[in-house]
Amino acid sequence: MDTKTVTDHLYYPVSAQKMDRGEGVYLYDSGGNRYLDCASATFNLSLGYSHPAVIAAMKDQLDRVVHLTSSYQSDPINGLVQRLVETSPANLTRVHPKVSGGSSANEGAVKMAQHATGKTEVITLFRSHVGQTMMMASMSGNAFRREPFPLLYPGSMQVPDPYCFRCFYGQSKETCGLMCVDRIDDFIEYASSGRVAAVMIEPISGNGGNIVPPDGYMQKLRAFCDEQDIALIFDEIQTGIGRTGHMFAAQHFDVEPDAITTAKGLGGSGAQVAAILTNERLSGLPAHHHSFTYGSNLLAAAAANVTLDIVRQPEFLANVRHTGDYILERLRDMQLRYPAIGDVRGVGLMIGFEMCEPDGKPAVKLTNHLASAAMEHGLILRTSRYGYGNVLKIRPPLILTMTQAEEICDKLENLFMAELAR
Structure with a gap:
């Protein structure tokens, strides 16, 4: 079967993108492009892709x-x-x-x-x-x-x-x-x-x-x-x-x-x-x-x-809190500069930020657009309520390092500069 035939036989729609492998917090497509996965696949890869001990x-x-x-x-x-x-x-x-x-x-x-x-x-x-x-x-x-x-x-x-x-x-x-x-x-x-x-x-x-x-x-x-x-x-x-x-x-x-x-x-x-x-x-x-x-x-x-x-190790959990606090702090700084970010909230590495229209109403279309555009910046984001909601979620694997937390925030800055500062 060719690719078109295979996707035609799938019961549900899928992206045209084909993923090849994962390592830690990163996912790689068949073209060799790397994405930092802020959705932990389906919010289930607490230790990331292919953790050697697991x-x-x-x-x-x-x-x-x-x-x-x-x-x-x-x-x-x-x-x-x-x-x-x-x-x-x-x-x-x-x-x-x-x-x-x-x-x-x-x-x-x-x-x-x-x-x-x-x-x-x-x-x-x-x-x-x-x-x-x-x-x-x-x-x-x-x-x-x-x-x-x-x-x-x-x-x-x-x-x-x-x-x-x-x-x-x-x-x-x-x-x-x-x-x-x-x-x-x-x-x-x-x-x-x-x-x-x-x-x-x-x-x-x-x-x-x-x-x-x-x-x-x-x-x-x-x-x-x-x-x-x-x-x-x-x-x-x-x-x-x-x-x-x-x-x-x-x-x-x-x-x-x-x-x-x-x-x-x-x-x-x-x-x-x-x-x-x-x-x-x-x-x-x-x-x-x-x-x-x-x-x-x-x-x-x-x-x-x-x-x-x-x-369960105390130092592991402390790192989750530390990296999560850093991302929240960076997001709250971005909120001051991008009025479309209406609210930032989270605990540890369970973080969400809400996109709003100028009148404060939920900006659902913008939220979905940002999630799609994030892929171009090497970032995987998921939205709330199966695309009916206006919250973008940041829930990377818990093995996230501070350097990778900075990478997430830098990529978000680039995304917002490209899509919100127009």
Whole structure:
């Protein structure tokens, strides 16, 4: 088959660009051009492309056994469970590794909350993206994600994000008193059945625009859930495994959820691995209610164990915070010089900046244009809300050096000079 025929047979559209290899934070196309990948592929390469320690661990496991039914113990799975308990908030003492990705991890956490509480409904946020299964698509925000499907999973409702830059309630964070938590009570009172099992949130929104909650939000939400007997689930598919400069964003925000889901960065250099971590309250869901053939995969667990050993080191996490702070500082300086940059926000190496029209409205067309033009400057950027949003995201591999952080910012300067200073 020629290239045209191959792409015609693909179910989904792809770029005309053909990528050849990756090394560290860089991706190379078939023409030899190099790109600094600020999307970490699909936000999952926490240790970058082809990390030698991850590759070596997978090769070693490949010579032993690739897959084993989860009915038996194995060193890779035992090691993964131990490491996740050691690096997560102290209240999370149970690990369910028999899930195949972020969507199935989130769905499992919901089932656990429903089983433990005897209640059914789930609250998520307006801009949330909690997965691609029908259940998770139903519970995600954004009408465009649900519009094509006539049969959606019932029993969820979305409430406003803690989005201070565009506050749903028209408040300022200095005076609002965290109304975005207080008003959840009204949603439960008037828009639910009154049987809410869980609140499931991304501590910092991934696809929804890199929204960082204001100080005190998480503590108030934790207290609210306790008062209402509602389980609090943190979807840390994107924020977990060092992305915020802490192993989990829960530790950055200093709050203990009832469950954390993890995937993406757990595989280090692309191994497909996920897990659900819970407290004792959410334990007890029978295994046959949530069990996937390719969960607890030994090859993936071997990669995850090496990844956790590397990322958990204090100096590694300190570097994530240091390089992230540098990029945020440079972006805020650019914001002063380029009025189209409306807001800059982030924690660690989970960073986003919002593009605005002169009247302050979201500049969606400009955002997509900049993401496309960035390739000409050797930079890979992703946008929010599958191209419907106006936030450009910077989430490079966590192995980023200060020199590479400077390179990102210099390339952004060149991009803005070429596209915004017209």
